[in-house]
Amino acid sequence: MISPNLRIAFRFLTAKKRAMVMSLACTILGVGLFIVTQATTSGFERFFTKTILGINGAIRIEDKIQDTMRSMAAAGGGDSHFARREGVKYIEGIEEPQALIEALRGFPNIRGVSAVVRGGVQVTSAFKTEDAQVFGIRLEDHVRVSDLAEQITSGQLDDFRQTPTGALVGRVLADRLQLVVGDSFVLSTRGASRRLRVAAIYETGYREVDKTNVYLHQAEARSLLKRPSGATFLQIGLHDPDRAPADASRMEQVLRHSVKPWQEREKTWLAVFRALRISTMITVSVFTLIASLAMFNTLAMIVLEKTKDIAILRSMGYERRDVTRIFLWQAGIVLGIGAGAGAILGAVVTWLVSQVPLPVNGIFKTDRFIVTWDIYHYLGAIATAVVMVMIASLIPARRAARLEPGDIVRGTAQ
């Protein structure tokens, strides 16, 4: 059975159709806009995060922390040198990657570890020469800490796997050198050179990476870079990349190496996205505020027009709290319909936005507007609308409940 208060609330509200439609429209737009802005803003941020996690992994370990005289001596034998950063000295590179990989087995969040040897080279094709970075990898390890397998746009990863002199070349570099799959090119550094073959071409969407990174089998890279042991860095993939800062901090303490989570590595871009998010949140908050003001206005108007009815209700035994509930129910009805319709509107507009062609290439690559589908955007939008509208409704509702029936009747009768 419908409660008497709800029944009265519904009739009061439907009697003020224009005001109700206005409040409802504002609530629907507020909720819808909240969802769309969250979906679009976080869409790009998440896509960027996915892109950079797919290239560089969640965590990188590089450079040993030099904190004792013994470690200085250890560094003296190789081609490593000292560097001072933020008051701490580092020995560049990782001398014993296998030992670190063993130590990393104690971290349950780790999905995979790839030891990488990196060095600067020149790439020469029949067309021209470009500067590049060589990354010597063990393919099976590296595909566990990156999206390299999914980033291949020409050729086959298996060709690379089976060809010791094969190379994976970035799309931008390949275009600049006019290389296609199967072409040969020369890598040279420090007087040494190697002729290799393009096994496949990859594209991450991150232009700087696609322009400079060339992946080789590690043995080939070590030979070219004259680095028979050690690694430049360890790239780590995590099951839960959001826990990277905590894991990195523990790793740094345990391994005594510089450990950087992706959040620190990409903090500039992440700050840009955060600023964008705050800016859209301000816009959305203003809109939600307008929605709650419309609700306040509607209810305040109904209270003014319904003082006689409030007196009747009070004379019939309706309590102050009944009067409050009648007005809060009105807000609740608008909220219920507004939140539902707003969520549907948000979903429809989000889908329409996701169909908008928008070629982006630079920090990631996409042909369409990127959106995120996240239930928390919907819950957040509804929760925000509930808080704002209920606060806005409480004032007129309490005012209605405070009205003295005797005063109303006396005032009306005069």
Add this chain to the structure above:
Amino acid sequence: MEGSSAVSRDLAIRCRDLHRHLGQGEGRVHVLKGVSFEARRGQVYAIVGPSGCGKSTLLYLLGLLDRPDGGEIEINGRVMSNHDDLARTAARGEHIGFVFQFHFLMLEFTALENVMMPMRKLGKLTPAAMRDRAHGLLEAVGLGAKTHRLGTQLSGGEQQRVAVARALANQPTILLADEPTGNLDVRNSNLVFDLLTRLAKENGQAVVLVTHNPEIAQRCDVTRPMRDGVFV
């Protein structure tokens, strides 16, 4: 002793030495100056007097719609004037029915819904029983054929008759009416007054009405004239 107990059982409402001021500062007026009054079941009382003498103020105090500045009000033998709003509201819902001068129907609701509204709040009957009782009351006031009309679709006289039916919905022991015929033509005035008194007498309810109409006042069992905040 038995006689006095029967008298007190008959007493639906009683007030003693009621005082009420209205307005503030220099505009503050002593409207009721120590008014005492009682009403018995089955009797119809008229409070008459010139405008501003305090009769409506007294009625709202008796109906617990307002608080007195001094004195006390008993409803069915229970002092209610000092109770909190919740208890006074409950007493209103259970023991008191109101009929106001300006009908005061809730216009978005049908006649039937208006009559059912006090019953829904009291919650003593099942929805079907509420509906039956509301139909019965509307039949009794001659509106059995218009139960589903909205307040806006009823004439002034019809609205007032619905208001009478609504006031009787919870079978209150006290019926308070503020100029119930003040806004009606002669025919409708007589109709509404006859209804009020007949239904009240049938159910043993005390009826207290405020009126300017001397003909109506003459037809009541007791007439109490007021002047300057006191009964004369």
